[in-house]
Amino acid sequence: MEKIIGKKKVFVISHSHWDREWYMAYEQHHMRLVKLMDDLLDLFNKEPRFNSFHLDGQTIILDDYLKVRPERRSEVEKRVQEGKLRIGPFYILQDDFLISPEANVRDMLIGNQESKKWGNRVNLGYFPDTFGNMGQTPQMLKLADLKYAAFGRGVKPTGLNNQVFDNEKYTSQYSEMWWQGPDNSKVLSVLFANWYSNGNEIPIDKAEAKKFWDEKLADAEKYASTDNLLMMNGVDHQPVQKNVIQALDVAQELYPDYEFIHSNFDDYLQAVSKSIPKDLGKINGELTSQETDGWYTLANTSSSRVYLKQENTKVERELENIAEPLSTMAYNGTTDYPHDQLRYAWKMLLQNNPHDSICGCSVDDVHREMMTRFAKAKEVGKFVARDAIATLANQINTSKFPQDSKPFILVNTNGHEKTEMKTVEIEWERALFADGKPEDQYEAMKQAQNDLSEFKVIDQTGREVPFDFVSSDVRFGYDLPKDKFRIPYMALYITIQLNLTAMPAFSWKVLALSKTNQIRKPEVKQYYDADERILENNWLRVSIKDNGSLNILDKKTNREYDNQLIFEDTGDIGNEYIYRQSVDQKTVLSSDIQAKIKVLQNNFLGAKIQIQQTMMLPESADARLEYERQAVIDITQRKAKRSDKLVPLTITTVITLSKNADQLKFKTSFNNQMKDHRMRVLFRTNLKSNYNSADSIFETVKRSNHVSDSWKNPTNPQHQQNFVNICDDQGGVTIGNLGLNEYEILPDNNTIALTLLCSVGEMGDWGYFGTPDAQCLGKFTFEYSIAFHDQSIMSQTETYQQAKTNQVSIQSIQTSIHTGKRKPESAFMTLKSDSFAVTSLKQAENSSGNILRGYNLTQNESSVDSNILSKAKTVNFIEEDYPTKSLNMLEPAEIKTYKFSF
Numbered sequence: 001m002e003k004i005i006g007k008k009k010v011f012v013i014s015h016s017h018w019d020r021e022w023y024m025a026y027e028q029h030h031m032r033l034v035k036l037m038d039d040l041l042d043l044f045n046k047e048p049r050f051n052s053f054h055l056d057g058q059t060i061i062l063d064d065y066l067k068v069r070p071e072r073r074s075e076v077e078k079r080v081q082e083g084k085l086r087i088g089p090f091y092i093l094q095d096d097f098l099i100s101p102e103a104n105v106r107d108m109l110i111g112n113q114e115s116k117k118w119g120n121r122v123n124l125g126y127f128p129d130t131f132g133n134m135g136q137t138p139q140m141l142k143l144a145d146l147k148y149a150a151f152g153r154g155v156k157p158t159g160l161n162n163q164v165f166d167n168e169k170y171t172s173q174y175s176e177m178w179w180q181g182p183d184n185s186k187v188l189s190v191l192f193a194n195w196y197s198n199g200n201e202i203p204i205d206k207a208e209a210k211k212f213w214d215e216k217l218a219d220a221e222k223y224a225s226t227d228n229l230l231m232m233n234g235v236d237h238q239p240v241q242k243n244v245i246q247a248l249d250v251a252q253e254l255y256p257d258y259e260f261i262h263s264n265f266d267d268y269l270q271a272v273s274k275s276i277p278k279d280l281g282k283i284n285g286e287l288t289s290q291e292t293d294g295w296y297t298l299a300n301t302s303s304s305r306v307y308l309k310q311e312n313t314k315v316e317r318e319l320e321n322i323a324e325p326l327s328t329m330a331y332n333g334t335t336d337y338p339h340d341q342l343r344y345a346w347k348m349l350l351q352n353n354p355h356d357s358i359c360g361c362s363v364d365d366v367h368r369e370m371m372t373r374f375a376k377a378k379e380v381g382k383f384v385a386r387d388a389i390a391t392l393a394n395q396i397n398t399s400k401f402p403q404d405s406k407p408f409i410l411v412n413t414n415g416h417e418k419t420e421m422k423t424v425e426i427e428w429e430r431a432l433f434a435d436g437k438p439e440d441q442y443e444a445m446k447q448a449q450n451d452l453s454e455f456k457v458i459d460q461t462g463r464e465v466p467f468d469f470v471s472s473d474v475r476f477g478y479d480l481p482k483d484k485f486r487i488p489y490m491a492l493y494i495t496i497q498l499n500l501t502a503m504p505a506f507s508w509k510v511l512a513l514s515k516t517n518q519i520r521k522p523e524v525k526q527y528y529d530a531d532e533r534i535l536e537n538n539w540l541r542v543s544i545k546d547n548g549s550l551n552i553l554d555k556k557t558n559r560e561y562d563n564q565l566i567f568e569d570t571g572d573i574g575n576e577y578i579y580r581q582s583v584d585q586k587t588v589l590s591s592d593i594q595a596k597i598k599v600l601q602n603n604f605l606g607a608k609i610q611i612q613q614t615m616m617l618p619e620s621a622d623a624r625l626e627y628e629r630q631a632v633i634d635i636t637q638r639k640a641k642r643s644d645k646l647v648p649l650t651i652t653t654v655i656t657l658s659k660n661a662d663q664l665k666f667k668t669s670f671n672n673q674m675k676d677h678r679m680r681v682l683f684r685t686n687l688k689s690n691y692n693s694a695d696s697i698f699e700t701v702k703r704s705n706h707v708s709d710s711w712k713n714p715t716n717p718q719h720q721q722n723f724v725n726i727c728d729d730q731g732g733v734t735i736g737n738l739g740l741n742e743y744e745i746l747p748d749n750n751t752i753a754l755t756l757l758c759s760v761g762e763m764g765d766w767g768y769f770g771t772p773d774a775q776c777l778g779k780f781t782f783e784y785s786i787a788f789h790d791q792s793i794m795s796q797t798e799t800y801q802q803a804k805t806n807q808v809s810i811q812s813i814q815t816s817i818h819t820g821k822r823k824p825e826s827a828f829m830t831l832k833s834d835s836f837a838v839t840s841l842k843q844a845e846n847s848s849g850n851i852l853r854g855y856n857l858t859q860n861e862s863s864v865d866s867n868i869l870s871k872a873k874t875v876n877f878i879e880e881d882y883p884t885k886s887l888n889m890l891e892p893a894e895i896k897t898y899k900f901s902f
Contacts, residue, residue, distance in 0.1 A: 008227040009259045010217070010251075011268040012199050014244060015054035015234040017128055018061055020092065022236075022356040023769055025365035030064055032237060037065040039240050041075055044084050049245045051262040054086045054234075057093055057126030059114035060351070080119035086264055088112065088121030089146055091347070095355040096127070096134040097719035098302060098309060098741055101698045101855070102320045102839045103353060104134075105877050106346050108144045109845070112878045124265050125187070127151040128196045130355055131298035132719070134697040135286035136855075138181035139895055143876040148269050149179055149189040153298075154287025157193045157223045170283065170291045174225035176272060178282040182699055182859065182893035186282075188273055192232065193223040199231025200238065202247040209250050217258070226275040229258075230268060286701055294713030295636055298359070300579040302719045303678075303742035303755040305360030305367055305774055310739030310782075311374045312358055313807065315349050318381035321808045324842040325413040325506060326388035328850055329828045330395070332902060337843040338384050345380035348373050361576040363763060364773040385811070393815040396822045398510055400460045403817060405514035411811045412503040415831060415838020415854060416801040421606050421658040423470065423497045424812050426513050428452075430477070430491040438476075441490040445474040448492050456516040457498060460824040465511055466523065468605055470495040499605050500810055501660045506841065507827035510815075523604030527657055530599060535607055535655065539662035540788075548595030548611040548653070552664070554788035556795070557731040564786065565666070566591045566682045567651055568753070569617050571642040573625050574635045575764025576774055579678060579715060584641040588615055590651065606658030614650045618642035621676035629762050629770070642676070649674060663736075663787035663802055668756065675775045678758045680744075683735055683786060684751045687728045692745050692752075695721040698839070698855045698895050700800065705745045717744050717755075723803035726750055729791055736785040736803030756782045794834045797857050804837060835862035836890060844899055845879055853897040856890040864888050864896075872900035 016036060021029055040053050055061050062080075066073055079085045090111040094104060115121030125141040125148065127133055133154045134140075141149060155170050155177070175193040180186045192198070198216055203209040220229040233244055241247070248260045261267075289297040302309070324342065331337040352370045356362050389411060398407045406426050412418050429448050431441035449472050457467040472494050479487040494513065503509070528535050535542035541553040550564040567590035571582030590613045601608040625640035649670055656665040668681065693700050696719065705726075707716050718724075724743045725734040735743070735752050742755040759776050763769035785806055789795035829852075831838070838854040852872075856862050869887045875897050876882035882897070890896060 007259045010229045011263040012231045012233050016238045017236045018056045019356050021366040022362050034068045052084050052086050052264045057090050059087050060092050086122050088115035092354050094353045095358050096130050098358045099353045100316045125149040132288040136181050136698040138187040139183050139185035142185050149187050152192040172281045175223035176225045180284050194219045196232040197235035199233040200235050204247050228271045294711040298577050299717040301359035303758045304576040308360050309741050313739035315378045322413050323381040323385040326385050328841050330388040330391040345377045348377040389813045393813050395820045397820040398817050399819045401512045405512040407512040408814045409510050411508040414805045414808050415505050417502045417504050418805045419501050420810050422500050425495045428492045428494050430489045433488040445490045445492045454516050467496045467498040505831045510824040525604040526602045528602045528607035535657045547591045548613050557790050563684045568680045570678050572678045573638050573640040575762045577764045580635040582642045586642045609655045611653045614648050616646040617649050617674050619645045619647045632768050665785045669781045671779045679756045680753045682751050684749045685726045685733050686749045687726050689728050693725045695723045700857050731790045734787045734799035738783040797834050830867045832865040836864045849899050849901045855895040859892040862890040868900040872898040875899045
């Protein structure tokens, strides 16, 4: 094809959107990937005019291919370096909203590392099919040294005389636009207005080609802001079109007024950026298809197969909030930091983070394999964390404790102070198998258990610390020394409980369990009045009603919130992507039944109250639903109802109020044996507000409580990370969670509805794929919280920080009495900030320096006070120098990464 001057250019980019796993198990997709890559490498040898193939913004594709074709490694490397295979900038194509801010960063960081290993990365934030796009994407791309974004969802071009309607926020007059984040970062972006398959399977036959191009060119020109038209030659799992060059020769002959170019994103984006019009529009913040009918935002994937979300959150916390901070503290300034082990674990976790994986919208085989990956990544994290905290413990001076005491170390690995009612297990005595038969040693430890006397807990000065004796236990244990064979034994363990109040960020303290001759006087203070059914401390007064709901008085504001903690169950005749309530609208509420109340703990440390409710629920949908699934009837047209057969579901909720906490914590459990339903817990706020604020990716995002004029879906589900908040000018309510990523604001009294479980039986999307595991039968436990604040920003952000630290318990380890260079009570670093939400403390990738990353929770200027600032500089996500205006000041919604050394 000869170059044509002054004509419209049609950039044709060959690609395949490669869902690593979806409607088939991973290995089924994997084998098709091998065939695709084989074809590509052969095609590069045969057709020199074939410019390149875009590998879907990922690098993991190369790893997957070479697992089967290791002999072609040098060939792959050569084609990447030549630009024939276009890779990166990400490791995998993640779901934005359902993974943590730090997981999003690691996807970029590892993708950048892998791209450099092979050759070059594509300079494009590529989000072709994410289920909505995070509002901080412009700033995040900037921090990853990426200039452009391309995405498929969240914004619609109007197409009507290239105008944007005033009442529609998420529209653009062109397929190209400026995308601005909450911090005002801006990136040039491309919307796949005609999807990422608008140039798929280009005909060679002239008559067919004429029909094809007449339609495709008109569609592209309808939205394009420049004379550079984008044609995406591929779609999901699409084999490469081997004759695409010949097809473009035919197109060039038919349309001499255009220049058809087999190309790549780098060249296309460079051409677009040189010719963008002055009237190019701007979109702001997160893109979640709010200006649609609301049925296909796919936001309900945030509650599909909730067990995946719960496990993902737990593994994220294990890696980014426990293993990495502990390793940073323990190996500061050394080369012992476990980079390789942690990178291995992160890669394993990220393999579960693509949109069809973590969203829970694949076939059962996919999600069964995911649970194995979660388990593997978690075990690596636990191993690293145990090794690191043991190393840290050996560095701490415990020599001041009595020789017959048992010191233990408590470490707050959170980036914010933490208050916790902490349970600690201490090995009091052991009997080695080397010194006697196992059964004899077991009996010896049982005798020692019978002979236990009084104990006290002391700090390094000998001052007694209030605690409660919980239990004692004898069982088998073993040590695995690093320099000799394993050591089995029987041991006597003692479990105690104590209050830890406002323990500073990244700090530790040593306490010890010791014998005493004095009989402990029991503390008489209690926090639950069983006669009145009142839970109360200095901050909250909670009345438990007959039906198990709560009336809560927030003493800070003297406001009462009634009818809290009500469980709502409705029918769900939708699929893994979309919730659709059964047409009979049959709803069951826990407030309509009597509750059983039991005291589990009530002492000077706090109280734990168990509420048990048995709801009679339909066992499933009626028989019509199975027909509607088999017939692939769109969920918006379904007519199924709930079954008339009722079965019991017993819900057990433990409410915890500790002495020094200004929040309630909840742990709800049940054994789900019902199908086709959704369970939520409701918190009625009664606050007059048009907006809510939710924890998102590096952002506390403000969302409307109301839908647009075009919205038809009766529900309005939303994504969250750790919390959702509603407030007015006097204060408000924050609901925290652990791995419960879906909420909705109900118009009835601005009720916060937190989704606990969705049970459905099919994948959905483009056909019928039965997914019995998605019914989520079996035992589940859900953790969440409620906190209240006054009108001040400081009080509000404190509830946000609490919701985050609730997910990470204070770590503990028993240690010996020894000398050490670290004080018995100290901190790795000082850090004070109301609004700085820490997402990472780790060692830098290519040096012994440390990385501290976080972001401003608010849209107000804020500050960070830390002893690292005099030794720090700011870097970007890939840990290259990135100067900012001020080290200690935070701009609204600013993400900041510090690199420092002690």
